[in-house]
Amino acid sequence: MTPNLQQSMLEAIEKELQRQIARLDQPRTKLFHEMLTYHMGWTGDGAGSLATGKRIRPLLTLLTCASSFDENRSGGNGSGNNWLHACSAAAAIELIHNFSLVHDDIQDNSGLRRGRRTIWVKWGAPMAINVGDALFVIANQAILDLAEYYPAEVVVKAAGILNENCLDLTRGQFMDMSYEERKDLNLNDYWPMIGGKTSALLSACTHIGALLGYANNAKLEAYRLFGYHLGLAFQVQDDILGIWGDEHVTGKSAASDLVEGKNSLPVLFALEKNAGFAERWRRGPIEANEITKVSAQLEYEGAREYAEKMAEAQTRKALEYLKQAGPHGEAGEAMLGLANMLLKRKQ
Amino acid sequence: MTPNLQQSMLEAIEKELQRQIARLDQPRTKLFHEMLTYHMGWTGDGAGSLATGKRIRPLLTLLTCASSFDENRSGGNGSGNNWLHACSAAAAIELIHNFSLVHDDIQDNSGLRRGRRTIWVKWGAPMAINVGDALFVIANQAILDLAEYYPAEVVVKAAGILNENCLDLTRGQFMDMSYEERKDLNLNDYWPMIGGKTSALLSACTHIGALLGYANNAKLEAYRLFGYHLGLAFQVQDDILGIWGDEHVTGKSAASDLVEGKNSLPVLFALEKNAGFAERWRRGPIEANEITKVSAQLEYEGAREYAEKMAEAQTRKALEYLKQAGPHGEAGEAMLGLANMLLKRKQ
Numbered sequence: 001m002t003p004n005l006q007q008s009m010l011e012a013i014e015k016e017l018q019r020q021i022a023r024l025d026q027p028r029t030k031l032f033h034e035m036l037t038y039h040m041g042w043t044g045d046g047a048g049s050l051a052t053g054k055r056i057r058p059l060l061t062l063l064t065c066a067s068s069f070d071e072n073r074s075g076g077n078g079s080g081n082n083w084l085h086a087c088s089a090a091a092a093i094e095l096i097h098n099f100s101l102v103h104d105d106i107q108d109n110s111g112l113r114r115g116r117r118t119i120w121v122k123w124g125a126p127m128a129i130n131v132g133d134a135l136f137v138i139a140n141q142a143i144l145d146l147a148e149y150y151p152a153e154v155v156v157k158a159a160g161i162l163n164e165n166c167l168d169l170t171r172g173q174f175m176d177m178s179y180e181e182r183k184d185l186n187l188n189d190y191w192p193m194i195g196g197k198t199s200a201l202l203s204a205c206t207h208i209g210a211l212l213g214y215a216n217n218a219k220l221e222a223y224r225l226f227g228y229h230l231g232l233a234f235q236v237q238d239d240i241l242g243i244w245g246d247e248h249v250t251g252k253s254a255a256s257d258l259v260e261g262k263n264s265l266p267v268l269f270a271l272e273k274n275a276g277f278a279e280r281w282r283r284g285p286i287e288a289n290e291i292t293k294v295s296a297q298l299e300y301e302g303a304r305e306y307a308e309k310m311a312e313a314q315t316r317k318a319l320e321y322l323k324q325a326g327p328h329g330e331a332g333e334a335m336l337g338l339a340n341m342l343l344k345r346k347q
Numbered sequence: 348m349t350p351n352l353q354q355s356m357l358e359a360i361e362k363e364l365q366r367q368i369a370r371l372d373q374p375r376t377k378l379f380h381e382m383l384t385y386h387m388g389w390t391g392d393g394a395g396s397l398a399t400g401k402r403i404r405p406l407l408t409l410l411t412c413a414s415s416f417d418e419n420r421s422g423g424n425g426s427g428n429n430w431l432h433a434c435s436a437a438a439a440i441e442l443i444h445n446f447s448l449v450h451d452d453i454q455d456n457s458g459l460r461r462g463r464r465t466i467w468v469k470w471g472a473p474m475a476i477n478v479g480d481a482l483f484v485i486a487n488q489a490i491l492d493l494a495e496y497y498p499a500e501v502v503v504k505a506a507g508i509l510n511e512n513c514l515d516l517t518r519g520q521f522m523d524m525s526y527e528e529r530k531d532l533n534l535n536d537y538w539p540m541i542g543g544k545t546s547a548l549l550s551a552c553t554h555i556g557a558l559l560g561y562a563n564n565a566k567l568e569a570y571r572l573f574g575y576h577l578g579l580a581f582q583v584q585d586d587i588l589g590i591w592g593d594e595h596v597t598g599k600s601a602a603s604d605l606v607e608g609k610n611s612l613p614v615l616f617a618l619e620k621n622a623g624f625a626e627r628w629r630r631g632p633i634e635a636n637e638i639t640k641v642s643a644q645l646e647y648e649g650a651r652e653y654a655e656k657m658a659e660a661q662t663r664k665a666l667e668y669l670k671q672a673g674p675h676g677e678a679g680e681a682m683l684g685l686a687n688m689l690l691k692r693k694q
Binding site for chain 2: 130167170
């Protein structure tokens, strides 16, 4: 781990995000600007590092850029600190992530996000829809800002990758919402959904990061697949923690995913198995006082073991692709550190 | 008027829109795709030319491209039918317009759009938010598709103009929504709001159209300003028709803007005047049986005359800029025809 490089990157990311969002800091839209700075965790009740989130996506983008940097192919663009030129792309991805969170919270009727009231609760759903839209527009402006440092062809490619993955994000969101009404879900329904909801944006990080590092095509593809499988592994782990996680560590009440009726991997495994858990699940919402019994039943039916096996398999794939990509230098070490942190987390 | 050219353009626009939206026509997202094709007016109850709308924005984009086309500056790109290369940009702007309509209908709680049930009424607000998001993503993909025919520098510029105007759109939307709670509105609050809500996208049409016609900087600016003032003139006329329009011609019940409490130009004029109308307006919603009396009062206080003078002034400005831009050829004639149609409409 190289805390200094990561720290420099995180500071640059925050600065760039603020610069991008300042586009709304104009006479008649001060309150609009405030809504965005509140959501980003910089202002209002509870502002601070807990409210901003970990900025994993933009960090992953910059680490990829720095660890894949190919001086020979860069045509003299950039140098040791080449990742500084990629900051607007890193910000773009974080803005896309945040646009999706703002709209998600309306769609899921969620009142809290990182312990703070959500935008729609504070300012109403119509304003919150517009806040999400603005974050999306600014994300697109941020990716186009690459033109300051990169050839236009590279900018068009980066914007294309970003939007392709955004479309996958909306497809994943559609699947997730449409599953709520379906009674016939099985394991085949899981991977395309999280491929869109979680992996698309993580693969955009590593794909765009490597593009901006002037990586060759083979490395570009290896980085892209690393991000994709990192996303799948991350999400499966999240699903496991959402049912069997230690609530003192995760900060969420245990088995909250069961109470919320989330179609996670262990649940879909058991639905396909169609035994005791499936029967109970289809009867209606799980109550808080049933959690111990229902999660034990789920484990008994093999859902936990299956999910853990899947998480391991995806982790292995992710690390294989990372090895293929061959990240180098200080950033390469930091990259491995971040990947291990994400893949072996307990929270 | 040259119906043949316009007809060819309208057909090419529809084909390109369908091609763009087909990105969602995939195994697991058939219903998602259907939501978009329904909104675009192609499928479902009431599908057809009334449901698609007039496609004024993409038509304006293509007419600008064709009528501004500068063969010497194009470097051999394009020819007489050069507008064919601009179709994905025209589609992008129409998709942005439609994304904003889908979100608008949720925000305004509108149950009908062009006589058909709105997306949120048919499929619920969470799905409708996602449909709008997808239209927005596809718009960005469409503008990037210009790379097939244009140098990457031009594509980056076009995408930049599009997103800059999208941000203005969200700013206009913010102002409009925030006005609902304000009691101190005056005429100064009007122009920035409609500048964002209506003019931004129309100026994107003529600005991007002229860029893709390889127009020089002076013409580019003249076309941009033509679109901007066309938008202002159009909106002021819309405001007049929304209160004093003939309901047999407009298809909307007369004075519906008064009943809906819309902060239109005549209303803001009278609020600033602070006489009888202002007093009534501030007391609460106008009822249907008061319409004749209230609209007569508004006219008596000079609001209609003022709005008509403003519409004329903006129309004059728009036509002056169009003259400066000097549209040429068959497309130039069609452009003048379209401008006159938009500026002298009764519905």
